[in-house]
Amino acid sequence: MLQQIEGSKAVAETVAACMPDVVCAYPISPQTHIVEALDELTRLGKIGNCQFINVESEFSAMSVAIGSSATGARTYTATASQGLLFMVEPVYNASGLGLPIVMTVANRAIGSPINIWNDQSDSMSQRDSGWIQLYAQDNQSAADLHILAFRLAEELSLPVMVCMDGFILTHAMEEIDVAEPELVQKFLPKFTPRQVLDPQDPVSIGAMVGPEAFTEVKYLGHFKQLKALEIIPELSQEFEKVFARSAGGPDDYKGLVTKYHLEDAEVVLVALGSVLGTIKDAVDEHRKNGVKAGAMGITSFRPFPLDEVRKSLKHAQKIVVVERAFAPGVGGIVSSNIRTALSGIDIKMSTVVAGLGGRPITLKSISELVDKALYGSLPEFSFMDLDVELVERELERNLLTRRSGPMAENLLKDLGSR
Amino acid sequence: MSTPLKFYQVGSFAVGNRLLGDDQLSVQSRSDRTNSLTSGHRACQGCGEALGARYVMDAAMAATDGKVIAVNATGCLEVFSTPYPETSWRLPWMHSLFGNAAPVATGVAFALKAQGRSDIRVVAQGGDGGTVDIGFGPLSGMFERNDDVLYVCYDNEAYMNTGVQRSGATPPAARTNTTHAVGANPGASFTQGKNLPKIAMAHGIPYVATASVSDLHDLEAKVTKAMSIRGARYLHVLVPCPLGWGTRSEETIKLARLATESGLFPIYEAEYGTITERKKIRKQVPVDEYLQIQKRFAHLFGPKGNREYLNAIQAIADRNIAEFGLLGDAE
Ligand SMILES: Cc1ncc(C[n+]2csc(CCOP(=O)(O)OP(=O)(O)O)c2C)c(N)n1
Ligand code: SF4
Numbered sequence: 173m174l175q176q177i178e179g180s181k182a183v184a185e186t187v188a189a190c191m192p193d194v195v196c197a198y199p200i201s202p203q204t205h206i207v208e209a210l211d212e213l214t215r216l217g218k219i220g221n222c223q224f225i226n227v228e229s230e231f232s233a234m235s236v237a238i239g240s241s242a243t244g245a246r247t248y249t250a251t252a253s254q255g256l257l258f259m260v261e262p263v264y265n266a267s268g269l270g271l272p273i274v275m276t277v278a279n280r281a282i283g284s285p286i287n288i289w290n291d292q293s294d295s296m297s298q299r300d301s302g303w304i305q306l307y308a309q310d311n312q313s314a315a316d317l318h319i320l321a322f323r324l325a326e327e328l329s330l331p332v333m334v335c336m337d338g339f340i341l342t343h344a345m346e347e348i349d350v351a352e353p354e355l356v357q358k359f360l361p362k363f364t365p366r367q368v369l370d371p372q373d374p375v376s377i378g379a380m381v382g383p384e385a386f387t388e389v390k391y392l393g394h395f396k397q398l399k400a401l402e403i404i405p406e407l408s409q410e411f412e413k414v415f416a417r418s419a420g421g422p423d424d425y426k427g428l429v430t431k432y433h434l435e436d437a438e439v440v441l442v443a444l445g446s447v448l449g450t451i452k453d454a455v456d457e458h459r460k461n462g463v464k465a466g467a468m469g470i471t472s473f474r475p476f477p478l479d480e481v482r483k484s485l486k487h488a489q490k491i492v493v494v495e496r497a498f499a500p501g502v503g504g505i506v507s508s509n510i511r512t513a514l515s516g517i518d519i520k521m522s523t524v525v526a527g528l529g530g531r532p533i534t535l536k537s538i539s540e541l542v543d544k545a546l547y548g549s550l551p552e553f554s555f556m557d558l559d560v561e562l563v564e565r566e567l568e569r570n571l572l573t574r575r576s577g578p579m580a581e582n583l584l585k586d587l588g589s590r
Numbered sequence: 591m592s593t594p595l596k597f598y599q600v601g602s603f604a605v606g607n608r609l610l611g612d613d614q615l616s617v618q619s620r621s622d623r624t625n626s627l628t629s630g631h632r633a634c635q636g637c638g639e640a641l642g643a644r645y646v647m648d649a650a651m652a653a654t655d656g657k658v659i660a661v662n663a664t665g666c667l668e669v670f671s672t673p674y675p676e677t678s679w680r681l682p683w684m685h686s687l688f689g690n691a692a693p694v695a696t697g698v699a700f701a702l703k704a705q706g707r708s709d710i711r712v713v714a715q716g717g718d719g720g721t722v723d724i725g726f727g728p729l730s731g732m733f734e735r736n737d738d739v740l741y742v743c744y745d746n747e748a749y750m751n752t753g754v755q756r757s758g759a760t761p762p763a764a765r766t767n768t769t770h771a772v773g774a775n776p777g778a779s780f781t782q783g784k785n786l787p788k789i790a791m792a793h794g795i796p797y798v799a800t801a802s803v804s805d806l807h808d809l810e811a812k813v814t815k816a817m818s819i820r821g822a823r824y825l826h827v828l829v830p831c832p833l834g835w836g837t838r839s840e841e842t843i844k845l846a847r848l849a850t851e852s853g854l855f856p857i858y859e860a861e862y863g864t865i866t867e868r869k870k871i872r873k874q875v876p877v878d879e880y881l882q883i884q885k886r887f888a889h890l891f892g893p894k895g896n897r898e899y900l901n902a903i904q905a906i907a908d909r910n911i912a913e914f915g916l917l918g919d920a921e
């Protein structure tokens with residue numbers, strides 16, 4: 173039903189429509205509204221016999237999810253930022269064990285310095301944890317991707333993270349068509365676990381595996397990810413039939429990527445998540461001026477759709493990857509995956525790190541990227557809207573005295589005194 | 591009138607079943623015991639943890655009509671029981687991580703609740719390291735929420751699986767590989783220690799008990815009782831470790847008994863934070879008698895021994911005896 177609703181609430185109601193058996197959570201901004209709403213929905217009896225558990229840490233949230241999922245219960249949790257890092261050990265455990273847990277990551281920066289605002293360094297840090305990672309470009313897709321996520325997770329016996337930009341999506345009010353439970357039921361069958369702790373048929377789960385089979389277990393995790401590249405398009409198609417819209421949102425292509433004016437695009441901007449909205453506006457602007465710009469979004473970052481990316485980008489002349497996280501000491505994260513997809517094809521590519529810790533990514537700044545890319549003045553790796561002078565003044569202070577003090581606080585003091 | 595039976599017939603308390611009626615037989619002596627942790631595992635000879643776990647799980651199985659799901663922390667018990675493709679577990683068993691046995695068990699319990707399977711029960715188990723140290727926060731959370739889980743700690747007083755390092759449950763002066771018996775203060779320090787049964791009691795959970803592999807009847811009885819209760823329950827079992835303690839394999843039971851009889855390991859039960867039962871010391875022994883047969887305390891004895899430390903350990907035992915009222919006739 174179409175309603176004016178906050179992103180978090182839409183996600184909570186959609187998760188509820190998926191009828192999880194167990195929801196466990198530990199609060200952290202900007203995930204809080206999701207789990208608060210799920211608590212209420214559970215208490216109101218809107219999720220059948222669902223059990224909502226307030227745990228004492230994210231480490232326990234994921235651990236409860238592991239126990240619950242291994243007992244054959246459909247299981248959901250949500251976190252962000254420091255919380256995701258706090259649960260890293262069980263996050264890897266869940267994927268290693270092949271447990272189909274679904275988790276929302278309300279993307280937020282990682283400290284230090286502590287910062288509650290949006291970027292994607294949290295989920296990016298877990299890109300190789302073995303979880304499937306889907307990135308939502310707007311609130312409709314944030315909600316819908318959860319339905320797809322449960323189905324995908326349970327089909328493959330692999331956990332899925334649905335990543336949505338914190339605040340920008342979680343706290344935004346929009347008109348959303350929250351999936352009707354009856355439709356969800358049509359799309360999402362009852363959970364039939366591959367492995368289950370059951371006194372009738374006792375199994376041991378989680379044994380030590382040595383060199384004789386460890387590689388094979390890990391390979392199968394990789395294999396399932398590759399399998400997901402086949403299954404996501406199938407499920408997306410089915411989703412579209414049931415819900416009359418694509419789970420991946422506007423311009424969705426097979427649930428793997430989104431393509432916006434790519435057919436003849438000379439400059440292509442690539443990104444994940446909500447920034448795609450601004451990017452498409454910039455593309456429109458440039459198109460009006462006769463510039464052949466286009467945009468590609470990556471919905472499925474893990475598995476990474478190498479073929480689709482290659483097909484979508486191989487005719488471009490310039491690629492600009494806008495990333496809300498980066499790999500210090502190297503550069504781009506998404507761009508290195510794109511390089512892999514384009515191996516052997518010589519296209520000029522620039523990585524722009526943008527929107528760290530909630531810094532707004534403006535239409536103006538994005539538009540300029542296209543100009544700079546066209547005129548060849550965009551470096552291979554750069555930070556959007558970096559306050560170069562602020563950085564230089566701190567570097568100077570560092571030169572002046574050994575005990576220059578805490579860096580972040582120096583920068584704030586500097587800004588405050590201007 | 592029949593004379594009440596006392597299990598003094600042999601020093602070990604281990605025998606005596608032949609004197610009992612069918613209804614009083616231990617679970618372990620019954621032909622229908624489940625052998626939940628069956629033979630063939632890779633524990634060291636005389637491993638107290640293997641013994642304790644077998645009694646605990648069989649008793650839990652007997653109390654629930656064979657409907658137990660076990661969750662295990664990383665540690666010796668996990669490693670020696672599942673050298674896959676062999677597993678010693680004849681019940682549904684899961685190992686996830688070192689510090690998360692309690693919350694994984696919580697997840698199992700709530701999944702069962704959601705599925706309406708209140709007949710199936712959950713037992714989590716871990717070593718002292720997994721319990722008092724790395725899994726402490728999650729365990730406290732499980733207690734605080736009063737989740738329907740029996741958590742069993744097998745306390746061998748160090749990180750044995752990683753090769754005998756100090757844990758928060760390692761006793762003062764004990765030599766481990768991270769508390770060497772050299773220097774001015776040899777062995778583990780005389781710190782506060784972390785008394786988990788008391789901390790569990792402070793959570794006010796329905797049931798807390800300590801037990802020892804020197805009194806297996808008592809251990810079984812406590813598991814049976816724990817399984818008759820819903821909510822968070824905690825059982826702390828002393829399990830000597832020949833490898834880590836430097837003791838003879840055949841002296842595991844004797845050591846466990848001396849720990850109790852010296853007052854160093856009080857045995858009691860508590861309900862909702864109040865002690866309800868304590869096991870009186872039958873024949874008090876000085877702590878020396880317990881310590882001197884363990885290589886981890888060897889530096890306290892002999893010509894270069896350390897009477898000061900021995901006195902300090904005796905003082906701990908004396909404090910326990912006073913605090914728990916361990917002397918006098920059985921109630
Ligand atoms: C997070 C983490 N830290 C450290 C370890 C290494 N480790 C595995 S078992 C173990 C010791 C287990 O000690 P305890 O819980 O007392 O059980 P025991 O082996 O003594 O029965 C340690 C330190 C680990 N597996 N995971
Ligand atoms: S090291 Fe100790 S606890 Fe581990 S198997 Fe050997 S005796 Fe048992």
Ligand SMILES: [Mg+2]
Binds near residue numbers: 717749757
């Ligand atoms: Mg130990």
